[in-house]
Amino acid sequence: MWRRSSVVHVVDELARAQRRERWRVEVEALLVGLAWAVWSVRLELALVLVLAVMQRLVGGVLGWIAVVACVAGVVAIPRTRRFLGHLLRAMHVRRAWARATIDAGVAAGPFRCPGVWSVSRVPAGDVLDVHVRRGQSVADLDARSEHLAACLRAREVRVLRDRRNAARASVLVIRRDPFEDAAPVTWPSVTTERLSLWEPVPLGVDEQGEHVAVSLVERNVLIGGEPGAGKSAALSVVIAAATLDPETRVWLLDGKLVELAAWAPLARKVAGPSGDDALALLREVRDVMDERYRELLAKGQRKVRRGDGLPLHLVVCDELAFYLTVPERAVQKEFAELLRDLVARGRAAGVIVCAATQKPGADVVPSALRDLFGFRLAMRCTTPQASDTILGQGWASAGADASDIPGAQRGVGYLLADGDRPVRMRGYYLSDEDVSAIAERASAARADKWLAEGVSA
Numbered sequence: 001m002w003r004r005s006s007v008v009h010v011v012d013e014l015a016r017a018q019r020r021e022r023w024r025v026e027v028e029a030l031l032v033g034l035a036w037a038v039w040s041v042r043l044e045l046a047l048v049l050v051l052a053v054m055q056r057l058v059g060g061v062l063g064w065i066a067v068v069a070c071v072a073g074v075v076a077i078p079r080t081r082r083f084l085g086h087l088l089r090a091m092h093v094r095r096a097w098a099r100a101t102i103d104a105g106v107a108a109g110p111f112r113c114p115g116v117w118s119v120s121r122v123p124a125g126d127v128l129d130v131h132v133r134r135g136q137s138v139a140d141l142d143a144r145s146e147h148l149a150a151c152l153r154a155r156e157v158r159v160l161r162d163r164r165n166a167a168r169a170s171v172l173v174i175r176r177d178p179f180e181d182a183a184p185v186t187w188p189s190v191t192t193e194r195l196s197l198w199e200p201v202p203l204g205v206d207e208q209g210e211h212v213a214v215s216l217v218e219r220n221v222l223i224g225g226e227p228g229a230g231k232s233a234a235l236s237v238v239i240a241a242a243t244l245d246p247e248t249r250v251w252l253l254d255g256k257l258v259e260l261a262a263w264a265p266l267a268r269k270v271a272g273p274s275g276d277d278a279l280a281l282l283r284e285v286r287d288v289m290d291e292r293y294r295e296l297l298a299k300g301q302r303k304v305r306r307g308d309g310l311p312l313h314l315v316v317c318d319e320l321a322f323y324l325t326v327p328e329r330a331v332q333k334e335f336a337e338l339l340r341d342l343v344a345r346g347r348a349a350g351v352i353v354c355a356a357t358q359k360p361g362a363d364v365v366p367s368a369l370r371d372l373f374g375f376r377l378a379m380r381c382t383t384p385q386a387s388d389t390i391l392g393q394g395w396a397s398a399g400a401d402a403s404d405i406p407g408a409q410r411g412v413g414y415l416l417a418d419g420d421r422p423v424r425m426r427g428y429y430l431s432d433e434d435v436s437a438i439a440e441r442a443s444a445a446r447a448d449k450w451l452a453e454g455v456s457a
Ligand SMILES: Nc1ncnc2c1ncn2[C@@H]1O[C@H](COP(=O)(O)OP(=O)(O)O)[C@@H](O)[C@H]1O
Pocket: 183, 184, 185, 225, 226, 227, 228, 229, 230, 231, 232, 233, 234, 410, 411, 412, 426, 427, 428, 429
């Protein structure tokens, strides 16, 4: 009897201890939850507190009038309204981010979420400057990006690790396609009098609304994409920049003859669909390049430098595949060999090659030539494989797939240039009127330069 009651007593004691423990855990979770809820609305609470203090300080009806006047003042002034709107929105994004990281399994719980140091709004959505906590990694974030996107009800979440700090990442929460239904974006230098090709050339805008500019010196660019994707338009922007630099010599190869016709008066030489013309042009550029190397040797220099007085040469080839598939095999072969030579050796001599083609596959463009192009621009393609042929193997599966560009989005493409990964951007567009205005201005600048040199000579 005694034994039985003591066992019951022990069991009761144990059950009470378990209940106490459960209760303690629940109270703790409740307190953390409460603290967390208060912490997430700290800005809103602080604002209410400021108003409450103001009302108390002024007191009575006057106090309420002061509160109303203060709120009305903030709302009425566009700058303060925008500022407050931005602050409140940033807090909202932070809260959503924190919830998402907990639900997606990145953070173990409240106060363990990767911190958001700043939130900025961009055309595609929001960019978060994120710092992960001890024990977390940016790779974890990247691995859970699909879950995060689903929690945030976003189209996509892109995580870009800071190269200098493993704990820091720039997280792009893509909520909309900034290139959807957007009107063509005019080239910012459309009214500029003069440019220098030694400076980066603005090519387009990225998803964050930033200008994308690339320095073409010592670079070669390959543009690929289906017909109508915007390849010739992209080439036009590069040519415009080169012609606005009176020092630069432009060489044009245009398989269709009409695409680049407006720039013809500014070019050193133009080759149309004739294979022989194209070969003659490339041979001439090769001779210029060889001569340039002799000059560099004489000067004891290894490459052209800004201020040398040695002009840059831009060789533009639209419809590259056309020249590589002409019926005469000897022409095909020599064309590929000459172009490969220019792309391979031209960089240090100041020769820049920009080529566009619908089909950069190895059956059309020899890999030995294609692989030499440092910069790639993949505009809309039909398949992920075609996109990879332009950008390089593996990019389509890593999210840079030009076949996912909608057909209506002309001029949109993935640019693989100086950065680690391709940047989705919309190329600037020059209308026919813009092109003729720029060509006219460029001709005038070149004539002025020629006259000035003639007078001083
Ligand atoms: N960056 C752009 N922005 C807006 N529209 C563009 C852009 N690039 C091209 N387009 C439109 O697409 C059409 C086809 O462009 P084009 O450069 O001729 O294509 P491709 O050379 O690839 O066949 C142009 O006539 C123009 O209307």
